[in-house]
Amino acid sequence: MRKILIIEDDEAIASIERDYLEINHFAVEIADNGITGAEQALSGQYDLILLDLMLPGEDGFSVCRRLREKLDIPILMVTAKQEDIDKIRGLGLGADDYIVKPFSPNELVARVKSNLAQYDRIKGKNDSHRSSHIEIGSFVINTQAHRAYLDGKELELKKKEFDLLYFLIMNANNVFSKDTLYERIWGFESIGDNATVAVHINRLREKTEEDPSNPRYIQTVWGVGYRFQP
Incomplete structure (x- = not known):
C-alpha cells in the first residue's frame, strides 16, 4: 500500500483528501502545519x-x-490562488505538480496516481541501467545516483529537470512536442498545463548552454517541439 502524507491546516479539506485516497487503497497521514509537516515528511517513509x-x-x-533537498519522491502542491501557479513554476521549488482549489476529489486521486506512475516509470528505467553511466557527447548521466554531468562538471538539476534531460538524451535527435514531453515526463494526457515544459526547457538551457538564447544542445524546432542534439 502506497503511503501519502497530507500537509494541510484545513481539517475539513484534509479529511476529504484522506477519505478519497483511502478509498483508493492509499495509506494516509496528516500534518496540520508546515513545521511539523516537514519534520514528519523527512522522518517517515512516504511515496x-x-x-x-x-x-x-x-x-x-x-x-x-x-x-x-532530501527527498526524491513526488511533491504535489495545493493552492487556492491561480496566480500562485506562476510562482510554483518559476521559483524552481522542485514540485512535481500542482492543483488549484476547489478541485474534485476524483481529480486529486487522478493526479496522485499519475505522479506515482510516472515516478515508478522513471525509477524503473534508472534501475535497469544501474551498472553503467550513459555517455552521449559531452554529457554523462549517472542513472543510479540520479546525477548529470557536462564536460565533467555536475549539473545542479531538480528532479523533473533531470527526468526531462534524461529523456531527451536517450532520444537524441528526435523531436518531441510539448504535449508529448508533458505526457512522458509528468505523466498526464489531458490534465495539467504543458507550459511547464517550456519553463523546464529554459531552466535546462540556463544550466547547460553557454548561450541559452542560442542553444547548442536543447534545440527548438519551430512549430513542432524540442530535440536534443549531441
Whole structure:
C-alpha cells in the first residue's frame, strides 16, 4: 500500500483528501502545519507528499524547498490562488505538480496516481541501467545516483529537470512536442498545463548552454517541439 502524507491546516479539506485516497487503497497521514509537516515528511517513509501552499508555521514554498533537498519522491502542491501557479513554476521549488482549489476529489486521486506512475516509470528505467553511466557527447548521466554531468562538471538539476534531460538524451535527435514531453515526463494526457515544459526547457538551457538564447544542445524546432542534439 502506497503511503501519502497530507500537509494541510484545513481539517475539513484534509479529511476529504484522506477519505478519497483511502478509498483508493492509499495509506494516509496528516500534518496540520508546515513545521511539523516537514519534520514528519523527512522522518517517515512516504511515496508522495500532498503539500498545501498556505500553512501556519512555515509556508508551502519553504517546506517544498526543504523536502526537495532530501527527498526524491513526488511533491504535489495545493493552492487556492491561480496566480500562485506562476510562482510554483518559476521559483524552481522542485514540485512535481500542482492543483488549484476547489478541485474534485476524483481529480486529486487522478493526479496522485499519475505522479506515482510516472515516478515508478522513471525509477524503473534508472534501475535497469544501474551498472553503467550513459555517455552521449559531452554529457554523462549517472542513472543510479540520479546525477548529470557536462564536460565533467555536475549539473545542479531538480528532479523533473533531470527526468526531462534524461529523456531527451536517450532520444537524441528526435523531436518531441510539448504535449508529448508533458505526457512522458509528468505523466498526464489531458490534465495539467504543458507550459511547464517550456519553463523546464529554459531552466535546462540556463544550466547547460553557454548561450541559452542560442542553444547548442536543447534545440527548438519551430512549430513542432524540442530535440536534443549531441
